Amino acid sequence: MSTYGARQAPSAFSTPASITLFRRLTWEGTVPLEIRVDAKELPANSDRGLECYFMQAPRVSYLPLLMPEIKRFLMDVVFDEAAGKMLKEEDWWFERDDGSLLKWHWPIGLLYDNSIISASIRLSPSPSSAMAQTVPLRLILHLASPPTDKLLLSPSADSCKQAFMGQLKEADFIRWGNTKRMTGLRKAEQDGIWEGIKERRLPVSIYLVGFTSNPTSPPTTDNFDDYWRVASKVTPTTSPTRSYSPPPPPSSASVHARPPSADPNAAAPDRDGAYSVRSVPVRIYLPEGPVLQDLVPPVLEDGGPHTLATFLSTHLPLLFPPERSPSSRTLAYPLVQGVLCPPEAEMAWLGACMAGADGWVNVCIGLSKQGVR
Amino acid sequence: MAQTSASPDVATRALPATWTTNLHLSSDTGLLQEGLDALEGYRKKDPNKVVVRFRAIGNAPIMRQNFYKITVSNRFQAVIQFLRKELGWKAGEPLYTYINMAFSPAPDDTVSNLFKSFATDGHLIVNYSTTAAWG
Incomplete structure (x- = not known):
């Protein structure tokens, strides 16, 4: 694409190795959770000293996928056996310790980042703590009376899968104006993407080395490769070599030499690249809502890349004023996958490397509490 | 973090x-x-309205009127509930809804967001079906 050629020297962050690295970091990201059963709802004869469960949960996972592990702990350790059998798992639901509901169909990393930005708008005794240290997301588990009208979806893994596939298709439509890439996947491949997420919940230690289906790949401790083997067919990449040279001849040697996530779409790499999409799938999350979504072209009309700074000052000019004087104060900051992102980050790059497993780049906006005049 | x-x-x-x-x-x-x-x-809640156009798929009943102006601050869930009411659908009766014959949006997404990204000729097209059509 000619507009991409107008860019300056390609960034070191866009080499195939960097793309794979950032995708792996995104995939491997975890957040700490503290899960406490509502004390008022604990069944009779529960072991009250132990009703709190701590876990490190994958950012790309979902609460319904953690339920088996949480339930196992509660049944084994906390609940009285007879009382535990009376409980119905479909009535369970989560609340944050500030009283806000946790949606079943939001990725856990997004739930975590939303709790960080929600805390950013409150005056806490130590305002810097949210940014300075990792604190667990405190969840209260209720065992009865789910507010179904607000949770919107049932807590089953199956309805979570439907919602996840819906998000992948919506992201595909945002990128290309159709869902041909998603619908072009075989059923086994579509299911494989979800299985990758489902199995990601297992702690690394549970995985047996050598359990991988592909004998030529190195032993994996998670299913990053399994996920990206399919996801790379629908997720564009930003490899800079593509714009400057014709695609390599489709020889089997070059295909096997590359990691799966950098596998080129043999026919027309430029047309399928991250800078050729109609729009990058991006949502802005403001503290305690709302969620904003609009078309985000990867390249601006002047031919330059669409940067995070431009994106934020276009959509949130009150929080990220377009004209900054040296004395103006920073009102807000953006988090993507829990990472404070630099203003020059390019939206196309974020879409290729920092999107969640559902294809979406979630930009969470927190408010600054410290500043200089 | x-x-x-x-x-x-x-x-x-x-x-x-x-x-x-x-x-x-x-x-x-x-x-x-x-x-x-x-x-x-x-x-601030955006008071603007946009045209939502409903299109039946397969055996789903056709609506007498299929253009509606809906306030953009509504969630898609409200659109689904409105559609179910207009069709006289009972709770538990399956109804699948799609945008542009392509995907099911999250029920908590707003009409505003969906319209900005997916409007066709100034309309947000919502397809509905009694069976799963586009997964």
């Missing part, structure tokens, strides 16, 4: 000053208030 996914990069490259210079200075409630005031600007 950041540690899990950013550490290899942060170690070698300083974050740009734009968003970090003031992170470790003294607390400033005036700054937070300024941010909160700005945030309020994005919390």
